[in-house]
Amino acid sequence: KQEVTQIPAALSVPEGENLVLNCSFTDSAIYNLQWFRQDPGKGLTSLLLIQSSQREQTSGRLNASLDKSSGRSTLYIAASQPGDSATYLCAVKGMTGGGADGLTFGKGTHLIIQP
Amino acid sequence: NAGVTQTPKFQVLKTGQSMTLQCAQDMNHEYMSWYRQDPGMGLRLIHYSVGAGITDQGEVPNGYNVSRSTTEDFPLRLLSAAPSQTSVYFCASSYSLRGYPFVEYFGPGTRLTVT
Numbered sequence: 001k002q003e004v005t006q007i008p009a010a011l012s013v014p015e016g017e018n019l020v021l022n023c024s025f026t027d028s029a030i031y032n033l034q035w036f037r038q039d040p041g042k043g044l045t046s047l048l049l050i051q052s053s054q055r056e057q058t059s060g061r062l063n064a065s066l067d068k069s070s071g072r073s074t075l076y077i078a079a080s081q082p083g084d085s086a087t088y089l090c091a092v093k094g095m096t097g098g099g100a101d102g103l104t105f106g107k108g109t110h111l112i113i114q115p
Numbered sequence: 116n117a118g119v120t121q122t123p124k125f126q127v128l129k130t131g132q133s134m135t136l137q138c139a140q141d142m143n144h145e146y147m148s149w150y151r152q153d154p155g156m157g158l159r160l161i162h163y164s165v166g167a168g169i170t171d172q173g174e175v176p177n178g179y180n181v182s183r184s185t186t187e188d189f190p191l192r193l194l195s196a197a198p199s200q201t202s203v204y205f206c207a208s209s210y211s212l213r214g215y216p217f218v219e220y221f222g223p224g225t226r227l228t229v230t
Contacts, residue, residue, distance in 0.1 A: 031216050043205060044158075044221040051215060089158070093216050102148040102160035102173055102207075103219060 002027045006090050006106035014114050015082055021075040021109045023090030028068050034103065035064050035075050036089040044089065048075070080113045087111070116141050119222035121206050127228045128196040136191040136225050138206030146209045146216070147189040151175065151202040152224075158205065164189055196229045203227070 003026045013019055023033070032051050036044040048057045048064040050073070056065040063076040077084060087110050091103035122137045140147065148163035150173075160173030162181040170181050178200060180192040189208075193200060206222040 034219065036221075043223045044207075046218050046220070049218050091158075091219075102150065102163045103158075104160075105150075105158040107155070107157040 002030075002092060002094055002104040004090055004092055004104050004106040006088075006109050008109060009107065010110040010112075012112040012114060013080060015080060017080050018076065018078050019080055019111075021077070021088050021090075021111070023073040023075070023106055025071045025073075025092050025104075027094065028071055029095045030068065031093040031095055033064075033066055033073050033090065033092050035062075035073075036091065038087045038089060038108070040087075047088075082113045082115045085111055085113045118142065119206055119208050119220050121204075121222035121225050123225060124223070125226050127230065128193070129230055130196060130198060132196050133192070133194050134196065136193075136204055136206075136227070138189045138191065138222060139187050140189075140206075140208040140220070141187065142208060142210070142220065143186060144208035144210045144220070145186070146211075147183065148173070148207050148209075148219075149179070149181065149189070149191045150205045150207065151200075152205060153202050161191065161204075193227075198229045201227060201229045 005024045007022045034049045035047045038044050050057050050066040061078040066073045087108040089108045090106045119140045145166045149161040150158045152158045159175045164170045164183040204225045207219045209219040
């Protein structure tokens with residue numbers, strides 16, 4: 001059974017710092033890995049998707065990497081801003097259902113950016 | 116496009132009552148799924164569908180039924196609500212791109228309390 005772990009569970013940093021969120025998964029047979037953002041009381045917003053054949057994806061100040069063989073992904077946030085405060089979730093799409101089954105999520109990293 | 120919509124936003128049920136959580140998407144996505152989110156547990160897959168008329172169980176299907184008569188709609192039925200089903204429920208949809216599963220879009224969630 002796939003298991004996804006996110007470290008740290010919580011992180012508080014001053015505005016302007018660069019930071020890294022970590023995600024690890026136990027089964028490397030994945031189609032893709034997605035990073036989501038969730039604001040309190042809200043739904044999930046997809047930030048980046050990395051296909052299993054890719055090594056990284058970038059969107060603005062966000063960069064996500066994937067090392068499928070070691071079962072690891074990182075989300076790098078450059079020049080953090082208070083608006084980045086949210087819970088960040090990592091999720092993998094397994095290959096057992098031909099890509100049609102759902103995602104396996106980590107429990108998230110709760111990020112606070114101090115003004 | 117409205118994206119993925121869910122109704123109701125909030126619901127309180129008594130133990131033993133039944134109800135249906137509605138989910139609809141207007142993006143013509145073939146894949147739809149239901150998750151529940153509980154504190155300390157993360158998001159867990161309840162049921163998923165790869166197209167109209169086809170559904171399958173996820174990680175925590177007990178106590179829930181689904182059907183998919185159209186591409187757009189994927190309702191989740193609670194047959195006899197229990198306090199353990201108190202949770203936030205999210206519906207998601209996605210598509211495949213060149214045969215590979217792609218980005219998942221999430222609805223805003225339904226917050227359910229069973230007393």
